[in-house]
Amino acid sequence: MDRIKKLLRNDLTSVLLPLFVLFIVLVTTSNGFLSAYNITSLLEQITIFVLIGMAQMMVLSLGQFNLALGSMGCLSAISMGFSMQVLGLPVPAAMVIGLAIAALLGWIQGLLIARSGINPFMITLALISVFYGIAAALTQGKAYDRLPATIQKINLLKFGPVPATFLASLIVCALVYFLFRYLDIGKRLLAVGENPLAALFTGIDVKKTITTGHMVSGLLCGIAAIIQISKFGSAQISIGNDWMLTSFVVTVLGGTLLSGGKVSAVGTLLGSFLMMFINNLLVLWGVNAYIFQTILGLVLLGAFEVDRARLSIIKRQMVPTNQESTEGNGDE
Amino acid sequence: MSKRITKAIVIAAIIGIVQPLVVFAAGGSDQGKAKAATQSQAPGKMVEKYPVIAYGPITGKTAADYKFGFSFGGIASYADPCPGMADLAASELGIPKITVQTPQNWIQNEQNQKLDGLIASGMKGIFMMPSEPTAGNAQISKMVSAGIPVVCMGGPPELPSKTVLTLATEARQAAYDGTVALIQAMGEKGNLVALIPMLNDTNTQKRLTGIKDAIAKYPNVKLLQSIADMENTENAMTQLGDLLAARGKEIDGIMAAGYTAAATCATFMMKPEYAHIKSVGFDTDEKVMTAIKAGKMTGTMSQNPWGQAYISMYTLKMLVDGWKYKAGQPEVINSGSFLITTANVDKYEQMIKDETFKIMATWTDRFDPPVKM
């Protein structure tokens, strides 16, 4: 128990510390940082980061990647736009459709990975184009912008400067945490991610676990798509085109091990804050837009360093009898 | 324990040292710039060129209220003249220079982060081209609701929009004029190919309409094919190269109604095997101008990024001063398009600036002056 507590504390420190420092820097060097406008904007953006971070985390727990999460969000958003604008369905019904489609897309990806024998990376890479392509062909590039006003009202709902959508993302975060901590499926996901072969031998239905993991990932993309549509007030195929890189940055910053078998929901939440603070800092300091990209890459590299350090700490802290189980890390 | 503390101290130290350096490099702190602007102000003074507009901050406001930000939709050479002209306007108006924050890609989420950052750092007015015309509206509404006036340029957001007005080229007219010039150079007969950017963009659709309308007026001219998606250079080169390789001999004229399309067209027109093809482009990319000077391209339709930036700055100043855009005025104002050929290629910039000043001469008539206290 003690060792686990120490581990947890150790992990979150690498996120909390820079977060704290950045916060202080931002508050002291910029007048507008604590304005209601800025806080709302930050939280709105963080909401989406958290959700796509969670989506990626679901798949990272399996030791795989979901490269197509942007396209899943895109197609889900288009289906919602279609439902609202062309079919004239009420907003709640459209949302259900969107979530269902998103989950379906995730399920398809999971099924292909689990049962086709084709390399998972290639499947998710190809699906980026396939899902986006379906959306593009369906809409011919046109946007759905005559959506009922209710969908935008969701975004405008606020408690002080805190948007309601942010609170929703916190709830989702809590649910995911709960899933991994207490639910059986969570343990199975982590087991498969840690060592698929060993998981198989312990009786876990690896194929079903993989499919479920990707399906939930898709579902989370669907939630993110709803919020994105609400933010934009429209649904178009450009939704999700910036999700992939961010989803990795946010999860890695937050401490989810890239080699699978360990996730941190709270870490992903904090990672979203950290990423947004870095973004905000660069804009508020008037940093040249061209350097942004470089800094993003450097931040990611820095996060890997910390990830590596953490991995070696964990390995060192393993009880000697567990030496065989350290085999499966980081090689798939 | 001590490792963590050391880490914290190191991080804080680095940030503490780096931040002032970065701010210094970025051009001084906000307070410094505001002070510089207030020093040149004299109460009651009016702008030299347009004496109805107040010079510098009006009574009750400071220079900080006139900090304006500019965000183009994405990194593009089209917007190169904008900061210079905006700063020219700023010096004529006695307000601080603009701050530019453009997203790297044409992604609305990215531009929103930049815009929010601009507002958080104290900008009180924005002129911009939305990265995505539909998705950008929500951000515009958000900023306007927060009391920040927004002027759009380059291309309008999807209307209706909360932006005060948009300064843009009348796309259909520009494409029409360009095609007419092309057809005349073709001898009013032959096969014409149209190259356009993304087809889902309303701007592009208007350009295509203009081209088709022009062709309709000349019975001996036919539209052979139109290629869309001419945005990414590699892709555009492949597409046009494929077309020319397949049907080069059938083509008599090319109307390249887009920035990248025109630059791509210019590259091919410099080759001797396509000397029989006449072409007119859009915008003033270096390659296009070189081709025109060498006589390999008939001309190009320039838009007016100079004027769009200059007039936007004036508009923002007026709005903050209390001027109101009159109710019946159009939402999109034509900032002009100009046919540049070998005849005027050496003085086009001045020509366009003169046109801009002509628009400015009657600009204030579109507004109701501020209520005198």
Added chain:
Amino acid sequence: MNSGRTKVFRISDIWIAAQKSSMFNAVIIVLVLLTIMLVLKPNYLSGENVYQLTKVLTVTALIGFSQMICIASGGLNVSVGATGALCAILAGGSMDALNMGAPLALVIGLLGGAACGLINGLLIFRAGGVGVAFFLTTLATMSVFQGINYTITSGSPFYGIKPGFLAIGDTKLLGLPSSFFIMLAVAFFLVFMFRKMIIGRQILAFGANSKSSELYGVSKFKVVVISSVIAGILAAIAGMMALIRIEAAQPSMGSDWMLLSFAATLIGGTRLTGGKVNVMGVIVGATALTIINNALIHLKVDVYWKALIYGLVILLACTMDRLRYVRK
């Protein structure tokens, strides 16, 4: 080999041998595509068409080679496009802004590629050297290289390319662009490297099974770094050939390269699990992709179908490959 015995080549022997080759699928796809196009446009293989198609497929093939080396060593590289773009910018910039001659610009571009590759290699090695580490490190370096690219250019292209530089790739030889022959030379070098050179065999062994190859004395450091450096140089060559093709050094180059790099390699029969490559297959795969793209323009297909078609083609190639594997 069999001395003194003449080999009788029966058709069935050739067919069996061809089927065994992992680029069989790719060749079938290309032949089908060509047939369709020739039916629709009888002069499809005219001199100009072929010249144009070859120019495009050369760049795609080189991009594929760069990715192929990374896959061979067991990793996945998403920074191929960013590396290529950066080297094109370095070469273009040295001619445009610094007024250097074509040969020097070429060298600068290649050195840039080697440097990017070296950075990648060292970081990947630090991060573990295989699989996940490769992908995520290159994700980060992709951002860094793109950022450097845009910082150097401020978003504007370099147009002042020296004619001598363009001639490197754009000279007509035997009806084909000289860039094609450069690509072939690279291909032969790669075949030689993987068959005869020790480092080539080491890379393959490492990619097939990193742990056991290390036990046999293969140096992880050497393999990771050298394969990354070569990949970087190949990406640089691709970037410079692209520069020659579009006659400009555009900062936006390379944005589509990631998908192309995997597609060409995969369709051509290189196993994604590492340890086995098919150099000529990459060329065939690149041809397939080029013809598909070209066909879309000829057939006036809406650009919005392109993404879907590309994705489905990749899935198809993977499936065909899988079916062959299962049938064995």
